[in-house]
Amino acid sequence: MWYKTVPKYWLLLLPLMLGSEGPHPMITPMTRLVYRYQGPAIPPPYQRNIEVTIDAEKIRLIVTCVDEVLIDREQPAPADILIQLAEWRQTDHLSALPRQSNVARQAPVTGAGMHTLTIYHGQQLVMDAGTAQFADQTTAILSGDIASFANRLRQAIPHNAEDWPTP
Numbered sequence: 001m002w003y004k005t006v007p008k009y010w011l012l013l014l015p016l017m018l019g020s021e022g023p024h025p026m027i028t029p030m031t032r033l034v035y036r037y038q039g040p041a042i043p044p045p046y047q048r049n050i051e052v053t054i055d056a057e058k059i060r061l062i063v064t065c066v067d068e069v070l071i072d073r074e075q076p077a078p079a080d081i082l083i084q085l086a087e088w089r090q091t092d093h094l095s096a097l098p099r100q101s102n103v104a105r106q107a108p109v110t111g112a113g114m115h116t117l118t119i120y121h122g123q124q125l126v127m128d129a130g131t132a133q134f135a136d137q138t139t140a141i142l143s144g145d146i147a148s149f150a151n152r153l154r155q156a157i158p159h160n161a162e163d164w165p166t167p
Helices: 001-018 083-090 144-157
Strands: 032-038 049-055 058-065 066-077 096-097 114-121 124-130 142-144
Touching: 032 066, 032 144, 049 083, 083 144, 096 124, 114 142
Parallel strands: 124 142
Antiparallel strands: 032 049, 032 114, 049 058, 058 066, 096 142, 114 124
8 A cells, every 4th residue: 555655645755765966956055154253342452353264274363452463373174064054054054135225224233243254166256244233335244143153163173262252
């Protein structure tokens, strides 16, 4: 009797039978990702700015406080890091909303930091966006769960907890 029901559901079962090789087809390929976090305007030594640049070969972490470089470190990148970043981007629904020239600029939230995400595929700019409260007519608005994405990056890159605050 089961053999009569299987043909009705074979389209649902086909992806499970085929498995998955390589990245998900809906994931945008990338060759370099730059994540920046500009911490809230609080007095030194507590204010932190983070810049993480990741490509297939290396991860570079730069942490600054005002104009002082606290950390400037490179490390080899794991083999699948770009695929993992693309999957995190999809999981956290990160996208750039279109730039809008006539949108009234919101006042910055006191104590809030600013996140920006820039993604490249080769030399082509795929995405360049920042958090909404800092957007203007030249900045795309970053949509999605950027805090979750930032925390995934934080966990994937070795650092001292006091040097990379929770965004």
